[in-house]
Amino acid sequence: MTMQDGLRVAATIEHVRMISDFVRDAGKRLLLTDEALFDIDLAVEEASTNIVRHAYQPEQAGDIQVRVEATDDAMRIELTDWGRPFEADAAHLAVDVPVEVRAEGGMGVLLVHELMDEVTRSTASAPGGPNVLTMVKHTGR
């Protein structure tokens, strides 16, 4: 079975909750385990929040699009924005960085990478082009 669904909203913190609800509902329809749902839920919130906070300038309006695709053994979530390409600070991903430093930023990036099985990012080749973050969770059903 393959399922596809999508949502495009203005990139605001309030809408992050809407995106989370949307993805969680899709996961529930697919009868994912509570554990898989939790991981996907958290990864989507962290990634969406990073887009809202970092892709767009405070005075700049922009959208965030979420697309969900599910197959028999995986759920793929694509988050697209049209803002500044988000460059994860590699230092924040290092496991030997003191937790106090990690708490300053990069916690979200770390969680996305730890909770999802595959994470890929394609950045816009020109300003205003789409940046796409793709996250895959193997559901093993």
Add this chain to the structure above:
Amino acid sequence: MEITQRVEGDVTVVRPEGRIDTLAAEQMDQVLQAIVAGGSYKIVVDMSEVEYISSAGLRSLAAVLVRCKDEGGDMKLAALNERVTRVFKIIGFDLLMSVTDTPEAAIAEFSSGAAS
């Protein structure tokens, strides 16, 4: 999000309920900051009814912990569920914060003067 609090001796016990997402974390942060601003630096956060926490909530907890320790107090967490515990371990918060099985155990640690 529902957040209740009670005072046991010189310890303030805070009990958030539900999902601590980015928006709810702002609400929890206001409650915790108000407790610290009121001069209480011994805080127990009872996490027994928290089913989810994201990095915004973790950042708030880390900031309040640092503030409490600066003032000679501490913040202890109690009754984390399995999934929240996993998030704590990924970030390394299990090494940063004292975590007990029950709020009563956390309160007891304060009264016995045990270090975190």
